[in-house]
Amino acid sequence: MDKQQLQDCHERIKPFIHNTPVLTSRLLDGIASAQLFFKCENFQRMGAFKMRGAANAILQLPEDARKKGVVTHSSGNFAQALSLAAQSLGVPAFIVMPSSAPKVKKEAVKGYGGEVIECEPTLEARELASEKIRQEKGATFLHPSNDNEVILGQGTACKELLEEYPNLDAVFAPVGGGGLIAGTALSAHYFGKDCKVYGGEPFEVDDAYRSLISGKIETNNTINTIADGLKTQLGDKNFPIIQKHVEQIIRVTEEEIVQAMKLLWERLKIVCEPSCAVAFAAVLKEKEQFANQKVGIIISGGNVDLGNLPF
Template identity: 75%
Template sequence: MTKQDLIDCHDRIKPFIHITPVLTSRLINEMIGAQLFFKCENFQRMGAFKMRGAANAIMQLTAEQRKNGVVTHSSGNFAQALSLAAQGLGVKAYIVMPNTAPQVKKDAVRGYGGMVIECEPTLEAREHESKNIEDQYGATFIHPSNDDQVILGQGTACMELLEAQPGLDYVATPVGGGGLIAGTALAVHYFGTNCRTIGGEPLATDDAYRSLLSGQIETNTTTNTIADGLKTQLGDRNFPIIQKHVEKIIRVTEKEIIASMRIIWERLKIVCEPSSAVAFAAVLNQKGKFNEKKIGIIISGGNVDLSHLPF
């Protein structure tokens, strides 16, 4: 994926996304001993960065593919993103969701025009049901994170951040399925100047951290983290990009995630979800490393169940 691919992608999706703001906090800067610039994708359409990749992936389909619709399996933000992007482009979206997904998430997908197909809460069941829809309707499968067009779309958030703040030393993102950090790493590589990409990952689901160490895609045996958007694993499209362009992944505890989320709510006065707080938690965890640096942080989303806040 080239620099021009990212530029073309950004031009393509502009009519379907918000150019989100970059916020700062003097108190947070003093706390870290650095300058932090928060790229607020919680203000993106449907409340998360995933709108970018979903829109780009659909727009790259042929007319015939669009006619037959798209399908994905997701219980989170990508389910909503693909539904909304498909609705805006006049394409049918089939969304395979585990029957254990919160009703509010199923309702949100339906509200954006997606057709919800429920399945058992296992990866095998999700993949099986998605394949059935592909076979039955001719729908094109779009993976939430392991897809080149999705990765490019997600990278446009960092492009905008680097345009607003060209002198960054680091850009930090949360790490789940790998689409955001891979896209960010490409944007940093092509548009940054002596800038490096780092990731934050929950200690409870540290498969990406272990994957970089072992050189192969690792899995998690537990998913016991409040950062529910980061329970997925890397894929064969994004992992090579992460290997090549990500400097390091910093693991953080559940306490650190919750404390960081609270600071963002209190100091920036914005709503962010637990997964979003993980990148900031990583910087806070190793603040000595970032002393007097300029750091961009991608606030990946703001879709929170307000009846279950952790503080």
């Protein structure tokens, strides 16, 4: 994927997304001993960066494929993103969700016009249900993170950040399925000036950290983390990009995630979910390494269950 593809993607999705604000805080700069620039995708349509990739993936489908609709399996933000993007473009969206997914998320998907199909809470059941819809309806399957058009879309958040602050030394993104960090790494490579990309990942689901060491895609035995958006693993399309363009993945504890999330709520006055606090937690964990640098942080989303806050 090249620079022109990223530029074309950004122009294509601009009518369907927000150019989200970048917030700064002297107090947080002092705590981190660095200049921090928070790209607030919690203010994106449907509350997360995933709107970008979903919009691009649908826009790249031929007209006859759009008529038949799109299908994905997701328990969270991509389910909402694909539903809203599809609704904006007049495309049917079929969303396979595990029966264990929070009711609030299922209701949100329906509110955005998506048709929810429930299944058992296993990856196998999700994939089987998606495939059944694909065959029955002729809908196109779109993967939440392991799809080139999705990766390009997610990369536009970092592109916007670098357009506003072109001299960043580093950009941090959380790592779950790998779509956001892969897109971020491509944008930093093509639009940054020697801007390095770092990932934040919970110790409890450190498959990306281990994948970079072993050179192959690793899985997680447990997914016992508060960062519910980061429980998925890397894919064969985003992993090579991460291998090539991501400098390092920094792991953080559950306690560090909660502390970082609390700081963001208290000091930036924003609603952000645990998954996006992981990137900030990673900066704080290795602050000697980034002292006096200009550091961008992708605040990936703000879809948090207010009845279940960790503080």
